[in-house]
Structure formats: structure tokens, C-alpha cells
Amino acid sequence: MNIRHSTYHRALEITENICIGCSHCIKVCPTEALRVAGGKAGIHADWCIDCGECYRVCPTRAIRVMDDDFNRIFDYRHRVLLVPSVFFAQFSESVSRESIFNIIGELGFTEVCAVEQSVDTLIDEINEYVKTEEKPVISSFCPAVIRLIQVRFPSLVDHIMKLLPPIEITAQYYKKRFERDGISEKDYGIFYLTPCIGKIAAVKSPVGGYTSPIHGVINMDYFYNKVYLAYKQRIPITNSIIINSELSSKGVLFPTTGGESSHIKGKALAIDGMKNVIDFLEMLENEEIKNVDFLEIRACDESCAGGILSHRNRFLTADSLRNFATKIPGTHKLVEEYKKFCSAVVHMDKIEPRSMVKYDRDIEVAIKKMENARELKELFPGIDCGACGAPSCEALAEDVVRGQADINACIFLRTIFEKRGEITIKEAIKIMEDIWGKERFDKNE
């Protein structure tokens, strides 16, 4: 198996010397891409969708986000930070936006803009798109959902809306603006503050034949701490920053659940949370869902308010966003300007499925292997204990027929073999050590 310590798009990495092989991550992975071996977790890179569910449950922070080095911003003379609305909602209402903007300037950015500035125009484009395309149209907003569909629901890829998400349109707007002002490409850097890991992968290896104009991605959790520390320490503000704060209530609410579907004409549903998403996509794939025009589907519970790199409680974050939305107008001054160039840049190509080869590319071999796996699964206890290092009995059976695990890895079968005298206690311990690491067994001696 192509087990590595970083993901397909290298958005996540397991730091081996911090990983304690606790196996929490293997249980939450929606594509069963993780295994424990030698006392450490490894990722089946081809199956990973960069959703970050593993990152969420890791108790030792061994799973590291592969964000860009912050100091890279200083490679550019003009340094724009595109800030998602959820970032401001990380702070309590007593921390003013103005002070946050000033700190962002003090930390090194020359201009700041809301990611969701492009949302008003995008919504019009979506409504046009939905009129003519195959229903239901699935929003392209959540990168983890796009990758989940590519890997687990390949027959649904054609339903994914071929329109860019707000971050890319806003970034394109900035690129255009710098070009218009005659600023050379090497002089400006567009940076994105991300509340999620999927977006890092999405910017680094975008889908749909597209190249992102974004120069770097900054981890929102890391940056929140940096900003809040500066706020607490009351650092003096010596740099000035251009604040492009044009934003409508639609934009602020867009990253919350229902913030997209509520603007779409026709029957539109909003689905959030990985388990709900998988259940719904299963039904959609079975053609059990009829007469729906648009689906807003987001991997995180409470959408981006519950983003992997969001520090604050998701419900408080969503509440902050809703509160702020009541205080600002329903449109903003730059909408017309966005409209002028948006339709030229908003489209992307078809998204290709990413096949998850379970057994073999040859169907004849695959059928044989699957038959073996089914027989093996019958031998296993069916309690999905994970003591073998795989997330379920079914996953172990698959690993065994692929030649990537041994049947003795099952603690139940091993006990039977020991009872029958077919393996010695010493051998049994060796197997345990191979899976969970030798140190685990040394400490009690």
C-alpha cells in the first residue's frame, strides 16, 4: 500500500516523532485511508481527500497542516490578505474589527480584503448556471466535498457546479486590479487565510483545469493566535494598511449553513457535517433524490464556522456571523465592478473522478480478491475494534487480500491460533509490537 506520512495534495503531514499511534484518526477517516503500523499512523495518500477529520481528533497534534511559511509574504512589495468572515467571528464582540485590521497591517500585510466580496456576483452566476445544467447542481464551494465526490462518488462528478468558489474569484479580482494599476507580477502577493485544510489542497492543486492566482495559504488557527497575542500585548501600531472592507450580509452569511442555498431559485437544500453528507450523497447516487435543483453540501458541521482551523466553538462562531450580518447592508459598492469581469473568469472545466482502486484494475482479479476478502471478513469478529491497526474488520480483510496485512493481525484469530498451539506467545507479542510499536510493551516491564 502506498502508505505515506503526508497526503495526496500534501496538505497534511503526520509528524512521526509526535504521533503516539493512538488510532483515533483511523476511525474517523471517511475514506478509511489511515492505518497504524509500527506504532505510528500512516496515510494511504491516494485515498485521502484532505478533509482534516483526522486533524480534528488527534490528541497530540501530530497531524500538521502544511501551510506556507508566514515570512514568505515579505517576498512581495504589495501583500494582500484575503480574510474569510469566520476569522472575525473567532473573536468575542468586544474586539473591534478596526483593531484586528490594524494588527493585520502591523504583522506585515499592506492590504486586507474580505474573501466573500465576490459572493453577490457569484450568486447571480449560480442562478444562471442552475437554469441550464443537469439537476441537482452540487455547489463547488467546499473542497473536501468535491474530493469526497471524486473519490467515493465518481458517478456524481458531473453534478458539481463548474463555477469557481468565492476565494478564487476575489483573488482573480485582485490580480486584475494589480494588472490594471500596472503593478508587476513579482511585486504583489495574494495570500489566503484559510479556516480549513481542504482549501490548502484546493489552492495548491486545484480541480477543473485551473491555476490559482493565490501565492500562499496561511493557517487561520496559527494566525488567530498571532493576532490575539498582539491584541493582548497591545503592540503599538506603526504600519498603515489599506482596508477593503466592502462586504454584504449575503457575503458574511455565505460560509454558514444555508448561506448559499437560501439565495438559489428553485428547490435548494443545505447539508452539513461529514456523516450527513455521505448519507445524502449515497441517496443521490441511488437516484432516490428527485426534483431538487441545488445542493449546498459542506463537510463540516455548521459549515465553515466549524472549520478544522476554526478555534472558537462552531455555534458561537455562526452566531457571531449572523449578528454581524444584521448590521451591514444587503449589497456593497464593488458589486458592479465584480459583475463586469466575473463571468469571464468564474468558469472552470469539468472535474474528473479520482478512482480509489480497492482490489485491482483488472475486474477479473478484483472479483477474485473481493471473494477472498468476503470469506476472510466472515472469520473476523465484526466488532471493528481496530486492534489490528485497520479501522474495521472489512478494511483488514481488504488489506490482507492486497497483501498489505497478515491475517494474524486480528487479535481474535490470534487468540484462537494461540489456543490451538499454532503460534507461540512470543510470536503473538511480536505481532502486537509490529502494529503498535515496541515501546508500548516495554514500559510495563
Next chain:
Amino acid sequence: MHFEYKVEGGDFTLAGYASSQIKKTLKQLGADPAVIKRVVVALYEAEVNIVAHAYRGVIYADIQPGGITLRLVDEGPGIPDVEMAMTKGFSTASPQVREMGFGAGMGLPNISENADSFSIETEINKGTTLTIGINFK
């Protein structure tokens, strides 16, 4: 490779289980998504037919490298007029069933359209057997 699923008449909560399982299997085997879609549509429709019209039934699936053969054997009232049942839009479903979003007709024609081979045997007051063949290539 053989699979077998029992289906209970009137239990709409579980309708779709067999098609979901077969879908999962075909995906793991790496079958073409377009083929999987045809299998799922045909099987789901046929599975719901047993739930809606028969007392009980068994679905037998046989997967070979060339394709899948599905045999749906039910104990039920049988189909009095197969030709009529094969007509688009014709439905005998009760209002209750229609309220749940099922029974809009099109069942059998839709199955046959998605299949590479399709046959139907039926005996009044005994039951119906559908045989659906779909090739992988």
C-alpha cells in the same frame, strides 16, 4: 460472486438496501460509473416493486467479469397484464404508496431501458421473477 438479499413487502424503510450494497460492491470492483448507475437505477426500481406490490422476495445477484445478473424472485399477486405494466406511466400503486414518492409508474419500462437483457415471468397469485442482465462493457 454471489449475493443474496431478502426483501419484505411493505417495508419502505429498508427498500434500497440491496441496491446500496450492490452499488458499494461494484464501486469497489472499479466498474464504470455509468454502468453502476444503470445497475442501481434498475435494481432500486425492481426492489421497490417487491416492497410495494409483493409479500416478500429474494434478490440474487451474480457478478462475473463480463457483467452482473440480477434475479428478483417474489411471492405476490403476480402481474395480470405484463404488456400494460410495461407501458410508460401505467401504475397500480395505491395512493399511500404514491404519497411516499413511489409508484409513479415507469417501473418496468425504466428497468428494461437500463438493462442489456430483461425478462419477466409471472404467475397470478404466485409471484413474479425478473431477470436483469447488465454488461460491464
